[in-house]
Amino acid sequence: MKRISFTYWRDGKFYIGFLNQYPDYQTQGTSKSELTENLKDLLKDIESREVPYIRKVEELLVA
Numbered sequence: 001m002k003r004i005s006f007t008y009w010r011d012g013k014f015y016i017g018f019l020n021q022y023p024d025y026q027t028q029g030t031s032k033s034e035l036t037e038n039l040k041d042l043l044k045d046i047e048s049r050e051v052p053y054i055r056k057v058e059e060l061l062v063a
Helices: 032-047
Strands: 006-011 014-019 022-029
Touching: 006 032, 014 032, 022 032
Parallel strands: none
Antiparallel strands: 006 014, 014 022
């Protein structure tokens, strides 16, 4: 089991969110639990390379 950070907000009757490592790919749900399930599905699609042109966010250590 791994821990993945995500960001979400409520917009009217929908919860919208994205995986912090992949901020370009948003999903939504009518409840927070539906949103988290959709985020899990999105992660599976990303990791299986079904989603093309994935951009990632990383940190650069500069001395």
